[in-house]
Amino acid sequence: MKRFSLFLVSLFMLAALAACSKAPKNDTPPQGMYTGTIPCADCAGIKYAITFNPDGTVVDTSLYENTDGASLSEMGTWKMEKGIVTVTFPFDTKYFIVKSPDAIEMTNKEGKRSESMADQYTLKKVQPKVASDFSGRYKMSGDSMLNGNMQTLTILGNAENGVSVSFAADGMEEGCTFNGNGKIVNDQIEVPLQTANPDLKSTMVIRSTGAESMNVFTSKANDKNDLGLFCSDGKTLAGDYVKAK
Missing domain, CATH: 2.40.128 (Lipocalin)
Incomplete structure (x- = not known):
């Protein structure tokens, strides 16, 4: 998927989170793999998965629905400070809060969530395939x-x-x-x-x-x-x- 498409998605996410509220933070770090379908600026949706490893590394995968079927994986690092999980990739930075032991939510860098679209940015913990x-x-x-x-x-x-x-x-x-x-x-x-x-x-x-x-x-x-x-x-x-x- 072209970097331009990723840029459009990032802009869409920022716009969606502009009218947002402070999300309650859980200080328990994320562990394992989380999945969900998040909104997309120029496609039907993005099947998104992210795995947090104990060593501070992370990998996410984006599959754009109703497109060519290509899926892009990126390796990065993560850290958690004051309840906000910052995930740093070579070309992007994403932010999450831990909602529960089984769910995380994508937010902006201040940990603010979209009130109207919070469910669409929530990822559920799953057992990964072997x-x-x-x-x-x-x-x-x-x-x-x-x-x-x-x-x-x-x-x-x-x-x-x-x-x-x-x-x-x-x-x-x-x-x-x-x-x-x-x-x-x-x-x-x-x-x-x-x-x-x-x-x-x-x-x-x-x-x-x-x-x-x-x-x-x-x-x-x-x-x-x-x-x-x-x-x-x-x-x-x-x-x-x-x-x-």
């Missing part, structure tokens, strides 16, 4: 399969809750071949393509779309063509996959 939630063998489905793209995706868990990912042509001489390792970030698998091709700087994202289905794309829409570099005959790793029976 490697076993993704593990399995999947076959490409949908239009790509109808066009002769009969490839398979295999996901296996490894040490420290990482995953190994492999793609292979299913009974075909030509297709897609890929092997790499990734990690689970806010309920999606992220695989740096540089581990398979040193010239690439993009990231493959594998996201669960149902009980037995996965979607493969890149973290940035402009990088989607990179998923075709591991294939022949105009095919691509990108697409929808369903669990093989």
Whole structure:
């Protein structure tokens, strides 16, 4: 997602929080992963997830609804002072207060909330997915399969809750071949393509779309063509996959 879109979202959030009230603060630091759908200036909404680690690091992921399906993750740091959690990213700063042991709320830097939209900026604590939630063998489905793209995706868990990912042509001489390792970030698998091709700087994202289905794309829409570099005959790793029976 373009930085300009992120800038518009930031402006929208500031405007929404302009007419706001002081939120009650809880001095208990946030722990773990929180998710919700927050307002968006130029889209239907943003599926947002953020994970607070005990070492002071944080990672958030934004998936813009009804757009290209790309999701952007950012690494940063967090600290809590006087009940306000400040999250610092390379290009942005966000602020939260802890509403309860199971919820946080996005505010402005003074800890003020939007009275009319407070619920829309509230994120609920969830149990994050682990490697076993993704593990399995999947076959490409949908239009790509109808066009002769009969490839398979295999996901296996490894040490420290990482995953190994492999793609292979299913009974075909030509297709897609890929092997790499990734990690689970806010309920999606992220695989740096540089581990398979040193010239690439993009990231493959594998996201669960149902009980037995996965979607493969890149973290940035402009990088989607990179998923075709591991294939022949105009095919691509990108697409929808369903669990093989």
